[in-house]
Amino acid sequence: xxxxxxxxxxYQQLVEILTDQIHSGKYKAGKTIPPxxxxxxxxxxxxxxxxxxxxxxxxxxxxxxxxxxxxxxxQKQTPVDLFSLAGTSAAFSTKGIxxxxxxxxxxxxxxxxxxxxxxxxxxxxxQLSRLTFAEKNPILxxxxxxxxxxxxxxxxxxxxxxxxxxxxxxxFFLKPDHAVQRFKIAFLFEKWASLLNxxxxxxxxxxxxxxxxxxAPKAVYAILxxxxxxxxxxxxxxxxxx
Numbered sequence: 001x002x003x004x005x006x007x008x009x010x011y012q013q014l015v016e017i018l019t020d021q022i023h024s025g026k027y028k029a030g031k032t033i034p035p036x037x038x039x040x041x042x043x044x045x046x047x048x049x050x051x052x053x054x055x056x057x058x059x060x061x062x063x064x065x066x067x068x069x070x071x072x073x074x075q076k077q078t079p080v081d082l083f084s085l086a087g088t089s090a091a092f093s094t095k096g097i098x099x100x101x102x103x104x105x106x107x108x109x110x111x112x113x114x115x116x117x118x119x120x121x122x123x124x125x126x127q128l129s130r131l132t133f134a135e136k137n138p139i140l141x142x143x144x145x146x147x148x149x150x151x152x153x154x155x156x157x158x159x160x161x162x163x164x165x166x167x168x169x170x171x172f173f174l175k176p177d178h179a180v181q182r183f184k185i186a187f188l189f190e191k192w193a194s195l196l197n198x199x200x201x202x203x204x205x206x207x208x209x210x211x212x213x214x215x216a217p218k219a220v221y222a223i224l225x226x227x228x229x230x231x232x233x234x235x236x237x238x239x240x241x242x
Contacts (some may be wrong), residue, residue, distance in 0.1 A: 002043050012044055014053040022062055022073055032070045033063065064229055067199070075230070081224070082233045087165025088132060088140065097134055100161070104141075104195065105129040107155045109148055111232055117208060119218040120145050126154055131195050134230070140197045140224040141188075150174075150219050168220070176211040178219070183207055188225060205233065 002013045018033070027192045034042070043050075047089045054071065057063045064074045082091045092099045107128035112120040125145045132140040144164065146154060151172060160165060168174050186206035187193075193200045204225045209219035226233055 002045065009224040011049045011052040011056070014039070014043060014045070014050065015056045018053065018057060019060075019062060027073045028072055028211075029073050029075045032072055035070065054069065056148045076213060080142075080231045080233055082224075082231075087163055088142075090165065099226065100133045101130045102133070103128065103160060104131050107159065118145065119221055120147075124148050124219075126151055128159075137230060139227045139230055141192060141196055145221040147216065147219040150216055159178060174213050174216070174219075176213055178212050180210045180212070186225065192225070196225065198227070204228070 002010050002017075004010070006013065015061060018027075021027050022033075036047050036054065039050045041049045054063065054065075058065065062074055063071055065071050076099045079098070080091050080095055082088065088101075089099065107126055109124055109126050111122075111124050111143065112118055112127070115121050127143070127145050129137055129141070129143050132142070142145050151168075154167070154171075157167065157171065184206050185203045186199070187200060187203060189195070193202060193204075196204065198204065205228050207222075207224040207226065209222045209224060210218045211222075213219050
């Protein structure tokens with residue numbers, strides 16, 4: 001039980017108790033933990049104190065709130081080196097994770113505008129949008145842009161269910177030699193957030209990625225919106241000075 005005479009705040013005591021119970025397996029990964037009102041009655045404290053403790057556990061990555069479902073012990077996340085040059089499919093396959101992709105907006109040539117960060121801004125480029133699922137859960141939304149002349153004819157190819165990196169390598173004989181990536185937290189419009197089973201108030205990881213080829217810098221540009229609650233997306237950095 002909680003010690004009201006301790007200098008340690010009550011919410012922090014509850015944090016440590018629930019942390020121990022999660023680690024001991026009393027509350028197992030993927031299972032619900034008691035609602036705030038039940039914990040309030042069990043430990044004889046107010047709901048605001050319980051809520052403060054739960055907020056800390058969310059920040060620590062031990063639990064997650066699912067709207068309309070309750071609070072769950074967070075599953076241990078599988079690390080995925082999503083930002084390597086090998087491409088999305090390869091990043092998951094190396095971990096033995098099967099993925100499927102759904103084309104949201106088919107590939108087409110169009111003039112890109114209203115995005116000064118996009119290297120194709122003010123120019124024509126091929127564009128497509130796709131949604132990636134892992135274990136039937138949407139985890140990644142991508143807007144992809146390709147240099148029009150370099151990838152001429154790609155809009156006539158059937159890319160459904162195929163690795164774009166593999167198509168670039170096998171059909172156009174191109175392999176990137178380096179990339180530039182920029183990261184930030186973003187919030188999506190309701191239409192796009194719903195594709196990831198999120199609301200417009202839920203943050204996502206936004207990655208803006210430029211792929212550079214030996215004779216074609218910035219030939220592929222992508223904006224990735226990643227859910228970070230199911231996989232631990234990582235990036236491997238090699239020391240190229242040796």
